[in-house]
């Protein structure tokens with residue numbers, strides 16, 4: 001039996017505002033427990049929340065960047081549930097009138113682009129954190145995070161595979177980073193994702209029973225968890241068993257899902273409009289102002305890289321995966337105009353060194369774009385060869401020095417002196433008469449052996465084109 005996978009994602013992006021959503025407390029990460037708090041975010045009686053204007057601005061920007069329709073009048077609602085990290089006994093969120101609806105994002109999957117619908121984007125406050133003591137039967141509550149602003153971005157169930165889910169997530173991640181509204185750190189939970197997944201017989205319109213996956217703190221984990229769950233559900237259905245609707249936790253170490261609780265429905269939360277907050281009214285002028293402040297978005301930048309710089313769609317997609325990486329590329333391009341060669345170098349040499357679980361960490365890169373451009377200019381001009389360029393680059397990554405200094409200090413300038421190289425070439429031929437005979441008898445593959453010998457003797461500094469010419473000349477008499 002052939003099944004179709006249906007996936008929808010709910011992403012929570014923690015906003016980079018300086019203060020919380022409904023009070024003036026700082027949102028700074030890593031402070032001592034319960035110090036970033038005040039009567040408002042502690043949920044003490046008699047206090048009133050005041051909306052942080054910046055949160056609405058960030059939300060409008062994201063709504064515009066994801067092609068959403070903004071609800072000019074939207075409002076906050078109380079989502080009631082009890083949990084020890086939620087001091088008020090309810091979370092202020094948005095329900096029937098969210099900030100934005102009906103958007104979409106375009107993703108590249110399986111060589112074609114697909115449009116994934118965005119159901120809604122709403123503003124809400126984060127809860128606190130529970131810290132469970134592993135040695136004693138005790139838990140601690142830290143309310144520093146309580147009231148940190150979040151945007152929840154809910155997709156339509158338009159995704160058809162775990163790979164598409166990961167592609168959508170990467171795209172959204174690139175956008176929030178590009179807008180500079182969220183730091184995107186998945187390990188610290190500033191960009192987190194829950195997924196709904198169900199299977200249905202291909203051709204059936206009705207959706208199958210879904211499960212919800214939580215606790216996936218990297219792109220890789222999201223894809224792995226969904227792949228696992230897709231397999232688990234398919235096996236159940238093939239055995240004639242039913243999928244039970246539930247919330248599952250992904251255990252990244254054991255690579256299995258575990259049941260956390262059976263799933264709540266919206267009515268369990270008894271939503272109602274929050275009487276402490278006025279409806280949010282957004283003027284046309286405010287939206288226009290936010291529109292004008294948007295940076296060039298990843299999709300537009302990718303198109304420009306392809307159309308104006310001649311990069312392939314795939315290469316451009318890698319470069320725009322983070323705004324910092326794309327900025328780095330463009331800054332280096334100012335000093336070295338061959339976009340393709342530059343992109344290749346960045347995607348291989350640079351990214352190999354800097355690749356982390358969530359993409360490229362350019363904050364750790366000691367090589368400035370200008371220095372990378374100078375290194376590639378030296379390579380292009382033949383002052384150094386490709387092998388040496390890699391050695392120089394590795395040294396630049398260690399010390400942060402400029403390429404000229406590294407080349408000079410390590411004596412790595414390419415040997416292009418014909419007389420000097422010819423002498424070594426003759427020595428090598430004299431020392432390897434058998435190989436020379438084979439070459440003259442037509443075994444032209446021996447050329448690689450001779451050039452290899454030369455590179456060994458010159459520590460890779462010989463100009464390879466010249467080396468080839470000299471061997472041809474000397475061997476052929």
Ligand SMILES: [Zn+2]
Pocket residue numbers: 020023024025036037038039040041042147
């Ligand atoms: Zn506070």
